[in-house]
Amino acid sequence: MEQNILARIAAVIQSSSVQGWLVVDRDFKVVHANEAYCQLWKTKSEEVIGKHILKLFFKGQKKDNRGNYLGPLIETIDTGREIALMEVCVTSQYNDANIWCLANTYLLRDSEGRIEYAVGTYLPIDKFKVIERRLDNINLDIIKAFCKAIGVRDAYTKQHSECVAYLMVELAEYLNLSPDEVTKAYLAGIVHDVGKIGVPERILGKPGRLSDEEFKIIKCHPVKGSEIIAEIDGLGAITSIVRHxxxxxxxxxxxxxxxxxxxxxxxxxxxxxxxxxxxxSQRCYRDPYTTEQALEEIKRCAGLQFDPIISEQFITCMKKQLQRN
Ligand SMILES: [Fe+2]
Structure with a gap:
C-alpha cells in the first residue's frame, strides 16, 4: 500500500508544471499546494497551507443550493469516491473566480483503510470548449457558418456575437444557472443577431441616425433570426430568446x-x-464608452429598458471581474 501511495503522489508531482495540485487531510486542511495551483487561484502557498479549504474557499459550505459539491476534493473526502477526468467549474468564494478544470482526485488511506489524505489535480481548460462539447446533438458547424455569413457582411456583428456570448456565459455562471441554461445563454449570444443576414449592408453599416424606414427594416431581425433558428435541429429552445x-x-x-x-x-x-x-465597442461613428460609463448607463436604464434585478447583478458581476483583472 505504501509503495502504491508513493507512486501515485509521484505521478501527480511529475505533471505539476502545468496542472495545479493540492493535498488536503481528511479534515479538509491543506497540506500541500503547488505553484500552478496557487497561480490558478491567485493565491500563495503560505496563504493556504494549514488552512481549512471549506472555510478558505467555500464559506464553510460543502454544497451549493442545488445540492452539488462545490469542489471535487470535497466530494472525494465526503463520499470516499475518487474522481477521474471530470470537467468541473469550481467557483471560489475566496476571490469569486470561476475556474474550469479537468479534475482528478486520489485518496490516500492509512494502514487500516481510513482516509488520510486526498490529492486533487486541476488542469485549466477553455470553458467555451466545454460548453461546445455539450452540444453534440447540435450541428455547431451550421451555426458557425451562419455567423461567418453575417461576419462577411458586417465585421462588427460577428465580433459582437462572440463578445455577447462570452458576457452571457459570465452572467449565467454568476447567477448560478444550471449547465443547460449556461449552454442556452452561450448559443443565444452567438446567434442572437443572425436575422441581420436579411438587412441590407447600406443600413447595417450606416453611420449616424437611421431613417424611420431603415429602422423598420432593422427591427425585423429578431423575428427573422428566430425563424432561421427554428429550422436548425436542437436550437428550438432558443428561438423565443432570440425573438425577444x-x-x-x-x-x-x-x-x-x-x-x-x-x-x-x-x-x-x-x-x-x-x-x-x-x-x-468602437464604431465608425463614435468612440467606445469605458466599462464604468457603460455600467452607469445600464444602471440609469434599469427598470426602463432593462430588468432592474438582472441589471444590478450584471453590474456587480462586471465590477468583480474588473477587480480581478
Ligand atoms: Fe439585435
Whole structure:
C-alpha cells in the first residue's frame, strides 16, 4: 500500500508544471499546494497551507443550493469516491473566480483503510470548449457558418456575437444557472443577431441616425433570426430568446412590446449583454464608452429598458471581474 501511495503522489508531482495540485487531510486542511495551483487561484502557498479549504474557499459550505459539491476534493473526502477526468467549474468564494478544470482526485488511506489524505489535480481548460462539447446533438458547424455569413457582411456583428456570448456565459455562471441554461445563454449570444443576414449592408453599416424606414427594416431581425433558428435541429429552445432580445422591460421594445417577466429570462439577460457590448465597442461613428460609463448607463436604464434585478447583478458581476483583472 505504501509503495502504491508513493507512486501515485509521484505521478501527480511529475505533471505539476502545468496542472495545479493540492493535498488536503481528511479534515479538509491543506497540506500541500503547488505553484500552478496557487497561480490558478491567485493565491500563495503560505496563504493556504494549514488552512481549512471549506472555510478558505467555500464559506464553510460543502454544497451549493442545488445540492452539488462545490469542489471535487470535497466530494472525494465526503463520499470516499475518487474522481477521474471530470470537467468541473469550481467557483471560489475566496476571490469569486470561476475556474474550469479537468479534475482528478486520489485518496490516500492509512494502514487500516481510513482516509488520510486526498490529492486533487486541476488542469485549466477553455470553458467555451466545454460548453461546445455539450452540444453534440447540435450541428455547431451550421451555426458557425451562419455567423461567418453575417461576419462577411458586417465585421462588427460577428465580433459582437462572440463578445455577447462570452458576457452571457459570465452572467449565467454568476447567477448560478444550471449547465443547460449556461449552454442556452452561450448559443443565444452567438446567434442572437443572425436575422441581420436579411438587412441590407447600406443600413447595417450606416453611420449616424437611421431613417424611420431603415429602422423598420432593422427591427425585423429578431423575428427573422428566430425563424432561421427554428429550422436548425436542437436550437428550438432558443428561438423565443432570440425573438425577444429587443423587448424592453417597460414594454416599449419590439417585436411584441412584451413587458417585465413576460419577456423570457434569457432574453432579458441578452438585452443587457448586447447593449453593454455595443456601448463598449468602437464604431465608425463614435468612440467606445469605458466599462464604468457603460455600467452607469445600464444602471440609469434599469427598470426602463432593462430588468432592474438582472441589471444590478450584471453590474456587480462586471465590477468583480474588473477587480480581478
Ligand atoms: Fe439585435
Amino acid at each position: 432580445h429587443h423587448e424592453r422591460y417597460d414594454g416599449r421594445g419590439y417585436p411584441e412590446g412584451l413587458a417585465g417577466e413576460n419577456i423570457p429570462f434569457l432574453s432579458r439577460m441578452l438585452c443587457i449583454c448586447d447593449a453593454f457590448d455595443a456601448m463598449t
